[in-house]
Amino acid sequence: xxxxxxxxxxxxxxxxxxxxxxxxxxxxxxxxxxxxxxxxxxxxxxxxxxxxxxxxxxxxxxxxxxxxxxxxxxxxxxxxxxxxxxxxxxxxxxxxxxxxxxxxxxxxxxxxxxxxxxxxxxxxxxxxxxxxxxxxxxxxxxxxxxxxxxxxxxxxxxxxxxxxxxxxxxxxxxxxxxxxxxxxxxxxxxxxxxxxxxxxxxxxxxxxxxxxxxxxxxxxxxxxxxxxxxxxxxxxxxxxxxxxxxxxxxxxxxxxxxxxxxxxxxxxxxxxxxxxxxxxxxxxxxxxxxxxxxxxxxxxxxxxxxxxxxxxxxxxxxxxxxxxxxxxxxxxxxxxxxx
Numbered sequence: 001x002x003x004x005x006x007x008x009x010x011x012x013x014x015x016x017x018x019x020x021x022x023x024x025x026x027x028x029x030x031x032x033x034x035x036x037x038x039x040x041x042x043x044x045x046x047x048x049x050x051x052x053x054x055x056x057x058x059x060x061x062x063x064x065x066x067x068x069x070x071x072x073x074x075x076x077x078x079x080x081x082x083x084x085x086x087x088x089x090x091x092x093x094x095x096x097x098x099x100x101x102x103x104x105x106x107x108x109x110x111x112x113x114x115x116x117x118x119x120x121x122x123x124x125x126x127x128x129x130x131x132x133x134x135x136x137x138x139x140x141x142x143x144x145x146x147x148x149x150x151x152x153x154x155x156x157x158x159x160x161x162x163x164x165x166x167x168x169x170x171x172x173x174x175x176x177x178x179x180x181x182x183x184x185x186x187x188x189x190x191x192x193x194x195x196x197x198x199x200x201x202x203x204x205x206x207x208x209x210x211x212x213x214x215x216x217x218x219x220x221x222x223x224x225x226x227x228x229x230x231x232x233x234x235x236x237x238x239x240x241x242x243x244x245x246x247x248x249x250x251x252x253x254x255x256x257x258x259x260x261x262x263x264x265x266x267x268x269x270x271x272x273x274x275x276x277x278x279x280x281x282x283x284x285x286x287x288x289x290x291x292x293x294x295x296x297x298x299x300x301x302x303x304x305x306x307x308x309x310x311x312x313x314x315x316x317x318x319x320x321x322x323x324x325x326x327x328x329x330x331x332x333x334x335x336x337x338x339x
Contacts, residue, residue: 040114050118059102075108120153
């Protein structure tokens with residue numbers, strides 16, 4: 001068991017996400033930075049879908065009521081056990097009665113706490129992830145509060161015989177956590193609504209992350225884009241960015257009225273009536289999740305084939321990391337992703 005002394009900021013139970021219900025209007029939720037979350041589970045020998053804690057900007061203070069092993073990943077932050085600094089990206093033993101706390105976050109915006117066995121909250125629709133908008137999943141559908149008590153589970157990898165050994169990530173695999181990111185976008189869905197000059201401008205411009213950046217979406221500040229003139233179709237709104245209806249893929253980019261692109265993330269609605277310019281590929285969403293205002297974003301256009309190649313490269317890197325950590329890993333056996 002673990003006792004929440006201070007909750008930090010937006011500390012949520014998250015796992016790899018709630019797959020299979022997107023068409024029914026249920027977004028996946030899950031860790032925004034899937035790579036950091038996954039590596040945390042590797043470091044402590046968990047099942048790849050074991051639930052972890054995600055926090056934004058300020059970490060929690062947690063007193064553990066049993067011995068376990070933890071790993072802190074994601075944004076650069078000082079992790080402390082009873083006030084003593086601990087390494088990130090490594091498995092760290094923690095004893096009954098000891099307290100995990102955090103200093104300031106210096107780079108990035110989201111940290112992850114993996115613990116041996118995972119966070120044992122009930123599964124809803126196959127996942128322990130928190131979808132706050134409708135108070136669904138996780139711990140009572142909400143961010144953690146002082147006094148919460150969460151059980152530690154048994155979500156240990158069935159083939160991992162080294163759960164108690166100390167694992168440490170090779171520094172060459174650490175994320176960059178830069179204050180800027182160049183994100184690959186598969187153009188499509190409704191980009192034809194924009195003038196060719198505006199499409200070109202989108203890929204040449206620098207955008208700034210606004211204060212409206214959360215688990216639902218990141219709003220970006222940049223140049224205004226222009227739409228091709230049209231006769232408004234029946235059922236669409238009068239704004240040039242309105243369409244009758246569209247499904248919103250994870251990572252899709254809306255541009256209401258041609259200004260301030262909105263990049264939809266894991267808690268976003270699954271469809272609506274705004275034009276979608278294109279979709280950020282899944283492997284680049286991890287970098288976006290670690291940005292904050294006033295960090296900057298640029299975009300580059302890739303084909304579906306190139307997106308698949310980038311995904312294969314990311315999966316191959318995870319396999320290499322797993323081998324270096326002596327962690328049993330076969331990507332695809334646990335889940336399948338879209339580009």
